[in-house]
Amino acid sequence: MIVVAIDGPSGVGKSTVGKALAASLGIPYLDTGAMYRAIGLLARRNGVPLPIADPDRVGKLSETAEVRVTGTGGNVRTLLDGEDVSEEIRQPEVSLYASAVAAIPQVRRRLAAQQRELALAGGGVLEGRDIGTKVIPEATAKFFLTARPEIRARRRFEELIRKGTPQDLASVQTEMEARDQADSTRADSPLACDETYQVVDTSDLGPEQVAEQLRGWIVARLSVDLQRPDV
Numbered sequence: 058m059i060v061v062a063i064d065g066p067s068g069v070g071k072s073t074v075g076k077a078l079a080a081s082l083g084i085p086y087l088d089t090g091a092m093y094r095a096i097g098l099l100a101r102r103n104g105v106p107l108p109i110a111d112p113d114r115v116g117k118l119s120e121t122a123e124v125r126v127t128g129t130g131g132n133v134r135t136l137l138d139g140e141d142v143s144e145e146i147r148q149p150e151v152s153l154y155a156s157a158v159a160a161i162p163q164v165r166r167r168l169a170a171q172q173r174e175l176a177l178a179g180g181g182v183l184e185g186r187d188i189g190t191k192v193i194p195e196a197t198a199k200f201f202l203t204a205r206p207e208i209r210a211r212r213r214f215e216e217l218i219r220k221g222t223p224q225d226l227a228s229v230q231t232e233m234e235a236r237d238q239a240d241s242t243r244a245d246s247p248l249a250c251d252e253t254y255q256v257v258d259t260s261d262l263g264p265e266q267v268a269e270q271l272r273g274w275i276v277a278r279l280s281v282d283l284q285r286p287d288v
Contacts, residue, residue, distance in 0.1 A: 058180040058197075059084055061275065062189035065202035066237050066248060067152070068209025070259045070267060071184040074202065076133065077268035078182050082275070085181035088126045089172050089188065090155070091135040094146035095124045096164055097154030099137060109157045116163030124168070149217065149224055149232060156236045159186070160243035169246075187246040189254060198275045201254040202267070208260045209233060 059082060063071050072088065079086035099122055100115050109115060125136045135143045145151070158164050169192045176183055176193050183192065189199035204212075210230040217223050224232075240248040250256065255274055259267050 058177075059275070059279075060176050060180050060193055060196045061182040061271070062193055062196040062199045063182065063184035063202060063271075064186055064188050064190070064200070064248070064250070064254070065184075066186075066209070066240065067233055068213045069202040069204045070212070070264050071202055073264040074259070074267045074271070075182045075184040077264055078271050081268060081272050082182070085175075085179060086133060087172060087175055087181045087183045088133050088135065089168070089183050089185040089192070091126055091133075091143075091146060092124045092168050092172070093159045093164070093185075094151055094155040095135055095137045095142055096122065096158045096168070097156075098142055098146050098151050100158055101151065101154050107153060107157055109161070112161040112163070115158055115161055119158070119161075119164045119167050124171075144220070147220060148222060149229075152236060153232065156239040160239065160245060162245045165191075165245055186240050186248040190249055190251070191246045194253075198271070198278060199254045200271055200274075201250040201256045203256060203258050204260045206230070206233075 061078065061082075063075050065071055072090070075088075076086050096115070096119050099118050100109070103118060105111070105115060123136075123138050127134050127136065133143075134141055135146055172183060172192050175181065185192070189196055189201075210226060210233055213233060214224070214226045214229045217229065257267060257270060
């Protein structure tokens with residue numbers, strides 16, 4: 058069974074690379090970030106303002122919410138209490154909520170336990186900010202993706218245009234810097250990289266190139282010839 062952890066800040070291509078790598082390896086793609094976004098969306102819908110002054114309230118909301126990630130490849134869907142919220146959770150405001158709820162220990166414990174159970178049951182590629190440090194520290198392979206700040210902001214800017222929710226580039230970069238600060242300084246499971254990771258700079262590489270690099274490293278580490286699945 059293969060479990061791959063991909064960590065890193067926003068805008069480095071974790072989701073796109075993770076989906077491509079999972080398809081290449083023939084294993085599930087488990088979008089853990091989408092799960093936090095779903096809880097962030099739930100908090101927003103319930104009128105919880107930012108910054109979050111009542112984390113216990115959000116923790117209780119998470120305890121009664123059903124969050125599921127289904128599908129593979131390019132057809133991964135996120136369900137919140139049975140509702141498909143795959144598009145809504147990608148809104149810029151929800152990104153800030155995702156970072157805020159991810160700092161709440163009660164939320165992290167609930168979602169991390171679900172993520173670990175899914176990964177250990179059937180393997181998979183998981184991407185986020187603490188997959189290799191907290192959720193699955195014994196993962197088969199652990200990668201930390203980085204990219205130059207201006208590249209990350211440009212990628213997010215172009216993604217929002219494609220989704221029909223454009224923002225100006227300066228606002229995108231400001232929001233990204235705020236999320237980086239929140240993710241790196243939270244008390245519970247902050248974004249971090251240690252010597253157990255392979256660090257990959259994606260600034261000048263396309264997602265398929267990055268996925269191929271990661272696949273090659275996994276094949277070399279396992280000393281096996283992984284057959285490409287029919288996709």
